[in-house]
Amino acid sequence: MAEETDTQLSPLENDVMDALENVIDPELGIDLVNLGLIYGIKVDDAGKCVVTMTLTTMGCPIGNLLADSITDAVKSVAGVTDCDINLVWEPAWTMDRMSRFAKVALGIHG
Template sequence: MNEELQALQDKIVVMLRTCYDPEIPVNIYDLGMIYDVDIDENNNVTIEMTFTSPACPAADFILMDVQMKVESIEEVNSVNLNLTFDPPWDQSMMSEEAMLELGML
């Protein structure tokens, strides 16, 4: 990945860390809900993500929050969100920081 794409990737991660599931006091990136962030040569961003549960009551809110925040980055041309439940989310996907914040360490 070249320096410009890496810088944009870093900005996207910073922005994703401002997105929260309203029921969990940890951002969705550290919760492990973001599986992949792909940026093409035209700065179109594709984010593969999941929810902690397929029946997540905050799903629409979270998707809209991710879409709006990542689109707000000046260099981003467009954002495509791919929602998947394969593999299903589990607690092992959380960062150590998330586990610590939730009292699991």
């Protein structure tokens, strides 16, 4: 299902994606990128970044904590001046979105 993620990222958007690999889901101990929670990154000419993402569940109790960590990581990238998070529920997150690394780290085989 990873094909739904934006694949044509600019160099700046790739830097944002790299920065998001440092944001760890505290419940699972895996970063948001490898969990497949990041659906898209867009940075406009003014440096405003929109991160389109989801959470593993709608009632995720750590959403606000993650939002602060995401904003800090994104704004740490040179050239990014602001960050908005576009939280979506479609397409729904499934374990199929996780990278092989995340599956191995969590002991999921298949």
